Amino acid sequence: MTTDEHLDAPPALTEAMIAGLPKVLLHDHLDGGLRPTTLIELAADVGHELPATEPDALAEWFVTAADSGSLVRYLETFDHTIAVMQTVEGLRRVARDAAVDLAADGVVYAEQRYAPEQHLQRGLTLQEVVDAVQQGFDDGVAEAAEAGHTITIGTLITAMRHADRGVEIAELALANRDRGVVGFDIAGAELGFPASNQAAAFAELRRENFPFTIHAGEADGASSVHDAVQQGTLRLGHGVRLVEDVVRGEGADVDAADRAQLGRLAQWVLDRQIPLEVAPSSNLQTGIAGTISQHPITFLRDLGFAVTINTDNRLMSATSMSREFTLLAAEADWNLDDLEQATLLAAFAGFAHRDVLERIVAEQILPGYEAARAQG
Template identity: 90%
Template sequence: MSTEDSYDAPPALTEAMICKLPKVVLHDHLDGGLRPTTMIELAEKVGHTLPATDPDALAEWFVTSADSGSLVRYLETFEHTIAVMQTVEGLHRVARDAAIDLAADGVVYAEQRYAPEQHLREGLTLQEVVDAVQQGFDDGVAEAAEAGHTITIGTLITAMRHADRGVEIAELALANRDRGVVGFDIAGAELGFPASNQAEAFAALRRENFPFTIHAGEADGASSVWDAVQQGTLRLGHGVRLVEDIVRPAHESTDHAQLGRLSQWVLDRQIPLEVAPSSNLQTGIAGTIAEHPVTFLRDLGFAVTINTDNRLMSATSMSREFNLLAAEADWTLDDFEEATLVAAFGAFAHRDVVERIVAEQIVPGYEAARAEG
């Protein structure tokens, strides 16, 4: 290698360098990211029995239970997290912790999603749930700043796709659009509950020019992605089974890939894919990070973003996801910067907010990493 070639070579990524990189996470569930210590404390207060009362043992239980290859069983773990998020105190504590933990991991912008309808068991109203979560985020952001970490958080109000409250939850999101809520989502069991079941809710959001994303292409195939696109989604939650609409000849480069009508549409319009590699392995998308379609989709030019999905269930963080992609799929600093910028400009925050974060945090952060390397 010549001196000129080596000058342009990207720096070798280390765990310490990755930890410091500015990150953007668009797909992270509030009820999937609890600290085990927090769960234990809250469970004791509300009288809920957990599978374990030692923090390490509890953390291991969640990973083992989620690591089944079944989305249905994966979703069952949420019964315990949701059980301790039925009071103002519990919701506030979990949201505050999330802001602090994400900021400490280098996340500069996060969209946190949760379903208010799942937190009404002890008599809270939908609006009281939203208020408690928002106050928790505000307090967590302030505490993170005191520790030297600047993070901006927007919330996505989620409706459960198997329920019949989509319009009501969409109206809740709209009522709080200037109070921290930046978008809408549907989540839960994907197979058998197509996005079109919530068509009325999506129509209401489109009338108000309010952004939404849809879980699609995780537990169901390309047809689910097609359905989400038909509803007008601006992003795809996971979306990785879009590869079912792409023919890739064995041992050929991406130049020989043949895209179907759906995948071509998503590519041409650069609809961001909210990919969560570790979570996808748990739900059977791929066997290893190296085999995960995220790298193939990136190489084809899709708008790929990297996410955590559920930090507790996957025992993960944004830094861990980056480390796995670097170690097992040869992702470079340039790859991570591109995915981070795609995520930033695909965020539902207002443009001026995104441009400030990019100019003041993301670009300088990557420049510093290159200088360090």
């Protein structure tokens, strides 16, 4: 290696460096990121029985239950988190905690998603749910600022794909588009509930020029991604099973990007740079791959797809953005340049207004990575 090559190489990533990097999180479920201590306290308040009442034991239960390789079983863990998010106080506290925890992890822009229709069991209206969550985010952003962390949070209002409330929830999102809500999503059991079932909701959102993302290519294959693309999604929630439309090379290096052949769907997503909201640890739990090194995220990145890094459900995966970065660095050889590229892709794929995203990039992301290089 020449001296110039050595100077151009990105610095070695350390745990401290990764912790300090600015991060952008596009795919994180509010009801999948509760602190175990908060969950225990809120469950006691509402009389909900948990599988464990000691924080470490409860955290371990969630990871074990989610680590089944089945999305259906994975989703069952939400019965406990949703149970304590049925009051204004519970929703507000969970949202506040999320903002504080993400900011402490270096997240400078986050989109938090949740389904208001799942929080009506104790008499709240849909709008009351949205108001409580927004107040919690406002509280958390202010608390984070007091601790020296600046974070911007936008909300994605989610409709459950197995229900028949898509238009109603889309209208709820539109009614709050100038009050913290930046986009729409559908979530829940993917297999058997195609995005086209909610076509009327997506048509309404397109008429109103309101952005949306769709969970696709997580528990169902490339056909689900195709369906989401046909609905006009601006991003793909997970999207990793898009690799089913890619023929890998032959020989020892089957993952060599220059030897892969893309099908028409994969080529369309690549050409239009539709961002993939990839959550590596979560994907391992739902059976996408056995290890981070085998996860298709690196292959998709090498093919040129707009890959972003996400947590999905921090409680169920016992993860954070710093942990996801660390795993990719340690097990898939991602370097500082790779992490910066994914972060910038995520920033400009955000649903906040462009001036907001440009300010975050200019004032937080680029200086943060420059500081990391200087430090290295």
